[in-house]
Amino acid sequence: MHILMIECNPNGIAGIAGALELGHEVTLVSVDPDFYPAVSPLAEAAYAHPRCRVVKSEQAFSIDELIALARELHAEHPIDGVTTYSEYHTVHTAAVAQALGLPGMSVDGARNARHKHLTRLTLDGTGVRQPRFAHVSDVTKVEAAVREVGFPCVVKPSDGTASLHVLHLKDEDDLAAYLAELADVVDYGRGVVRIPDILIEEFVPGELISVESCVLGKGEIVNLGVTDRPLSGFPYFIEMGATYFDGHPLQEELFATTTRVLEELGIDFGFIHTEYLLGPDGPVLCEVNGRLVGGIVPTLMEISSGVDTYLQVIRQALGERPELPFPGRTTAGGHWFGAPIAGTVESIGFDALPEVPGFHSAQAYKKPGTDVARLSKSNFDWIGHIIFTGADRDEVNKRCEEGLDRIDLKMRVGVAR
Template identity: 85%
Template sequence: MHILMIECNPNGIAGIANALELGHDVTLVSVDPDFYLAASPLAEAAYAHPNCEVIKSETAFSIDELTALARELHERKPIHGVTTYSEYHTVHTASVAEALGLPGMSVDGARNARHKHLTRLTLDGKGVRQPRFAHVADPADIEPAVREIGFPCVVKPSDGTASLHVLHLKDEDDLRAYLAELADVADYGRGVVRIPDLLIEEFVTGDLISVESCVLASGEIVHLGLTDRPLSGFPYFIEMGATYFRGHPLQDELFAATTQVLEGLGVDFGFIHTEFLLGADGPVLCEVNGRLIGGIVPSLMQISSGVDPYLEVIRQALGERPELAFPGDTTAGGHWFGAPIDGTVESIAFDKLADLPGYHSALAYRKPGTPVTRLSRSNFDWIGHIIFTGSDRDEVNKRCEEGLDSIDLRMKVEVAR
């Protein structure tokens, strides 16, 4: 069968590789296919596969242009499924699937999940616990909105991802610096144009946790498990680890809240990632992502369940009922790491990790000779990860913390004179 992949993400190249191994044809449409070659060790072999076609399109972020391209591809070689692992392209995927009459999320549901201001506005007054918020579409309205919500607050682009340009503001100085920085951000790279909408939200303290779900073609919502998400980098919000598990004391409440959220937004198909902050009065909705969770978590899901969620995304797009990656007896977790200072990577070695209990794998994202920035602003500052297993999340997190101390990171740093 023929799968159209609209952009991807570095880890999601594994899904393309798996689909090719099963004999499917895959067409990847990307503004910058070379990005994946630099970011994934699997991309070169996938691109060279005889059943893989890679199309570079400078207009792939335009839904109209993308839909026209998909129709041309469909006429040349019928497409049987359309999907993506990219947060930036969930609405594009839903739109193309609808245009071709293929399985997919409703365009309205995809849009309500993709744009954070639509999530807030659509659910406002429907019984979902959300932070107090103000939606701003004109930069001139930002300062009044901040005064309405009050300091401290959180400001975030409506169409961002990976915690990019999400900031805790404590006072007017923070606000002025943020606005000056954001004024220079017209896009997120790779052809992704930023919309002007922002959210100003009250600052909710509490742990970040996400619910991983799948909405089947019948509309049934199935909750698979939970992912804890320790944060660092304050006043930025950088995810530093993840553990995939079941059994949280608030699990039933989190699952029920997620069902209410997805139904309220019209999210009616596919693997979904819903984030909550565990506030003093209970779970508070952070955001909804209308796609499979990113980063290392799909690998954690596979380690724990034996089911490859990347492949199940593709199977569902092809109209099949996916296998669901429920957490098993083994708990899997990982931690990301970054550079403590700006510099150039000389080497990243994991030799000492193999002797530690529960060690599963490790990966460096930056090759020797690559300049890196200090881990300080967003998930894009990561330079690698480690994965461990254990009997429960406490054991896994303890093992990951021990593993971080065993990484041998060597860098060349310019010394100011």
């Protein structure tokens, strides 16, 4: 069958590779196709596959232009399913699927998840626990909105991802610095234009955790498992690890809230990733992502369940009922790592990691000779990850911590004068 993939993400290239291996045909539409071979070891082989077509389109982020392109591709070679692993393109995927009459999420549901201010406004007054918030669509009104919410607060673009430009503000100096930084941000790269909407939210202290779900259709929401997501220190919010497991003490409440949230937002299709902060009064909704969880988590889901979740996304887009990756007896988790200081990567060694029980795999994202920033602002500062297994999340996290200490990272950081 023929799958249209609207952009992707580095780890999602595994889904394209898997679909090709199963005999499907894949057309990848991207503003910058050269991006993927630079970040995924699977991309080069996928691009060279005879059943893979890569279409470069500088207008791929324009929904009208994208629909027109999809209709052309469909006329040339009928498309059987439309999907994406990219947070930036969930609304685009829903719109194309609707235009072609193929399975997909409702456009309104996709938009309510994609734009964080719509999530907040749609759920306001429904009884779902959310932080106090203010929404502005004019950067000149951010200052007044911050004062309305009060310090400390969290400021975030409504359409951001990977914790990019999400900041904890504690005082007026933080606010002034943030406004100066945001003034220069007009896009997120690769053709993704930033919308002007900004959220200012009450700061909720507590652990970040997510619920992974699959919506099989209206009224059929299946909550699969929970992922813990330890964060770096303030003022930025960088995810530093993840463990996929079953049996969190608040799991029943988290699952019930997630079902209600997805129903209220009109999210009626697909794998969904919903984040919460475990505040003093209970779980507080952080955000909803209308796509499969990113990063290493799909790999953790496969290790624990035996189910390739990337392929299940494709199966569902093709109108099939996906196999669901419930956590199994083995718990899987991983930690990301970055550079302690800006410099140039000379080598990243993992030779000592197999000595730690439960070692599964490790991957470096940066090649020798690559300049890297200090791990400080967003998930884009990661330079690699490690994955371990264990009997439960405590054992997995201890093994990951030991593994981090055994990574041999060599960098060139400048010449003394």
